[in-house]
Amino acid sequence: MQKKEPFFWIMFSTGFIIMAFLVLPMIKMVTAPSCAMLMEVLRDREVTRSIRLSIFTAGSAALISFLFGTPLAYLLARHDFFGKRLVESIIDLPVVIPHPVVGIAILGIAGRDFWLGAIMQELGIRIMGSVTGIITVLTFVGIPFYINAAKSGFEAISPRIEHVSRSLGASMFGTFCRVTFPLAWRSIVVGFVMCMARAISEFGAVVIVAYHPMIAPVMIYERFEGYGLKYSQPVAVWLVTVCLSLFLVLRILTLKTKEDS
Amino acid sequence: MIQIEHLSVEFTGFSLTDIHLTVDEGTFFILMGPTGAGKTVLLEAIAGLIPVSGGTITIGTTDVTRLPPEKRGVGIVYQDYALFDHLDVTHNITYGLRYHGIDKGRSRRNFDRLVEELDLSRLLKRRTNNLSGGERQRVALARALIVEPAILLLDEPLAALDPAFREDIRRALKRLHRESGVTFLMVTHDFAEALSLADRAAVMNGGIIEQTGTIEDIFQRPRSTFVADFVGMKNLFRARFADTSAIVDGLSIELGRTPDNGQRYIAIRPEDIVLSREPHRSSMRNTHTGRVNAIIDHGMYHEVTVAVEHVTFSSLITKRSLLELDIRKDRPIIIAFKATAIHTF
Numbered sequence: 001m002q003k004k005e006p007f008f009w010i011m012f013s014t015g016f017i018i019m020a021f022l023v024l025p026m027i028k029m030v031t032a033p034s035c036a037m038l039m040e041v042l043r044d045r046e047v048t049r050s051i052r053l054s055i056f057t058a059g060s061a062a063l064i065s066f067l068f069g070t071p072l073a074y075l076l077a078r079h080d081f082f083g084k085r086l087v088e089s090i091i092d093l094p095v096v097i098p099h100p101v102v103g104i105a106i107l108g109i110a111g112r113d114f115w116l117g118a119i120m121q122e123l124g125i126r127i128m129g130s131v132t133g134i135i136t137v138l139t140f141v142g143i144p145f146y147i148n149a150a151k152s153g154f155e156a157i158s159p160r161i162e163h164v165s166r167s168l169g170a171s172m173f174g175t176f177c178r179v180t181f182p183l184a185w186r187s188i189v190v191g192f193v194m195c196m197a198r199a200i201s202e203f204g205a206v207v208i209v210a211y212h213p214m215i216a217p218v219m220i221y222e223r224f225e226g227y228g229l230k231y232s233q234p235v236a237v238w239l240v241t242v243c244l245s246l247f248l249v250l251r252i253l254t255l256k257t258k259e260d261s
Numbered sequence: 262m263i264q265i266e267h268l269s270v271e272f273t274g275f276s277l278t279d280i281h282l283t284v285d286e287g288t289f290f291i292l293m294g295p296t297g298a299g300k301t302v303l304l305e306a307i308a309g310l311i312p313v314s315g316g317t318i319t320i321g322t323t324d325v326t327r328l329p330p331e332k333r334g335v336g337i338v339y340q341d342y343a344l345f346d347h348l349d350v351t352h353n354i355t356y357g358l359r360y361h362g363i364d365k366g367r368s369r370r371n372f373d374r375l376v377e378e379l380d381l382s383r384l385l386k387r388r389t390n391n392l393s394g395g396e397r398q399r400v401a402l403a404r405a406l407i408v409e410p411a412i413l414l415l416d417e418p419l420a421a422l423d424p425a426f427r428e429d430i431r432r433a434l435k436r437l438h439r440e441s442g443v444t445f446l447m448v449t450h451d452f453a454e455a456l457s458l459a460d461r462a463a464v465m466n467g468g469i470i471e472q473t474g475t476i477e478d479i480f481q482r483p484r485s486t487f488v489a490d491f492v493g494m495k496n497l498f499r500a501r502f503a504d505t506s507a508i509v510d511g512l513s514i515e516l517g518r519t520p521d522n523g524q525r526y527i528a529i530r531p532e533d534i535v536l537s538r539e540p541h542r543s544s545m546r547n548t549h550t551g552r553v554n555a556i557i558d559h560g561m562y563h564e565v566t567v568a569v570e571h572v573t574f575s576s577l578i579t580k581r582s583l584l585e586l587d588i589r590k591d592r593p594i595i596i597a598f599k600a601t602a603i604h605t606f
Contacts, residue, residue, distance in 0.1 A: 158341070158343060160339050160341065160343040161343045161344075161345065163305070163308070163310045163330070163337060163339075163343070164337060164338075164339070164343045164401075164404075164405075165345075165356070166308075166309075166310065166329070166330035166331050167308055167310075167330050167331070167333075167335055167336055167337045167405075167410075167414075168331075168336070168356055168357030168360065168404065168405070168408055169331045169357045169359075169360025169361055169408060170331060170356075170357070170360060171329070171331055172329075174360075178356075179345055179347075182347045183345075183346065183347055185347075
């Protein structure tokens with residue numbers, strides 16, 4: 001057997017440390033609560049409601065990102081225009097802003113002293129302490145992940161394929177629906193999953209905008225603050241389980257799409 | 262028919278300038294030129310895929326300059342096939358039918374005819390990403406022709422294929438052009454393709470059309486040094502004309518005719534220059550003794566450069582001739598060429 005180079009062992013050991021760093025806390029957290037505790041938490045209506053709300057709000061944020069982000073991602077992938085770099089930087093802004101700052105910024109535009117906030121209040125749209133507020137915040141933090149993944153997907157498709165479709169009689173919209181979107185489908189699903197994953201894990205911005213109604217990360221924080229680690233862990237386990245199941249299903253769907261194509 | 266007048270296209274760092282081109286209906290027209298000449302840009306401008314900054318493009322009797330691609334009746338086939346890999350072969354071929362209002366019976370007949378002509382029947386249920394290059398290009402051709410375009414634009418359709426597939430597709434193109442009556446406008450770098458397929462051709466360079474004409478015109482009678490060089494006229498000399506002779510660096514070359522006023526160059530194709538050991542009697546008006554400068558192996562042929570006084574001629578000969586004539590570097594050799602082989606411009 002060929003002797004491994006020292007560089008291989010450097011790669012191997014650093015990789016092992018990182019894997020242990022990522023996996024050990026999760027294993028410890030998942031195995032800490034007893035089955036009885038896990039079942040008891042599941043019977044707690046507040047917990048199930050917060051997990052359902054987390055899934056609903058994160059899913060809504062991903063759906064809004066899909067609906068509004070797809071045309072923008074396509075525009076950025078296909079067209080060069082003045083200020084494109086600036087637009088791309090603005091899209092990445094939520095990734096670098098501290099999360100509580102996002103919450104404060106959202107509240108800033110939702111207040112009555114700002115024209116948009118005034119209009120929203122006239123229309124009966126409330127951000128502070130509402131599901132709408134949570135979805136707004138989660139969309140803000142999740143949409144860069146969706147747009148960037150979808151944009152990469154569109155960029156990977158040769159414009160010539162679209163040219164041929166146009167020359168065969170399809171309009172720009174027809175080409176997008178019949179050719180571009182089906183070819184970029186996998187990247188769009190990946191973007192959707194990443195956006196939802198980012199949204200479901202958000203805490204810092206949500207806690208500023210809407211402590212109540214309580215999403216799961218806020219519930220875990222409250223349990224930790226009020227009762228300690230032991231009582232927050234079962235809720236965290238259930239949130240992780242639900243998230244992993246959800247993403248596993250989407251991942252399988254994505255892989256199937258890849259194999260089909 | 263395609264009629265292009267004063268067409269300009271501008272990009273950062275590249276432009277097509279004042280393009281004039283007429284392609285008659287049913288013609289197989291070839292666009293040639295080096296990389297970066299603007300051939301693909303011109304095709305895409307005709308197809309409406311890139312915006313033009315000036316001029317007009319007329320197809321038939323319709324000015325299509327401002328029409329979107331889907332309204333022009335122009336099909337396009339790319340070198341890299343640009344197939345829809347999420348669809349099978351059948352759905353690729355029939356993709357455009359819904360937009361063209363062709364009745365079902367005729368669509369079916371077109372489909373069956375193209376499937377048969379392009380030998381696609383065993384591939385119909387296959388995904389396109391599992392096909393070979395030749396098969397993919399045949400699918401691309403069927404997909405473009407099924408909608409009965411007025412014009413088919415072909416952007417180096419044979420360039421990415423293996424030699425075996427290339428001959429196959431070349432024959433298919435010739436047959437499809439003959440049977441469909443569609444105007445074909447094809448970009449190629451390959452002279453053999455141009456010679457075997459084209460009725461007429463144009464040579465582009467740096468965003469302008471250098472010469473348009475029959476394929477024989479372009480190959481035998483180039484009108485600029487660029488075209489002469491591009492079509493392989495390696496013997497290209499600036500000359501001074503005196504009566505029926507051209508004087509190149511003091512060497513007198515008999516033309517057998519008086520050149521037109523304003524002409525400054527002579528060009529001779531290397532295959533028209535004959536090499537021999539002994540002077541031989543023939544109708545050739547120009548016979549000179551020179552010395553072999555270099556022998557370059559081009560595989561099928563050898564290029565022999567011969568210095569006659571201060572002028573260097575290139576001749577293409579077969580390996581067999583090279584051996585029979587025992588041609589070696591620095592040895593004397595006789596070159597001969599007909600006056601009719603000399604092109605003046």
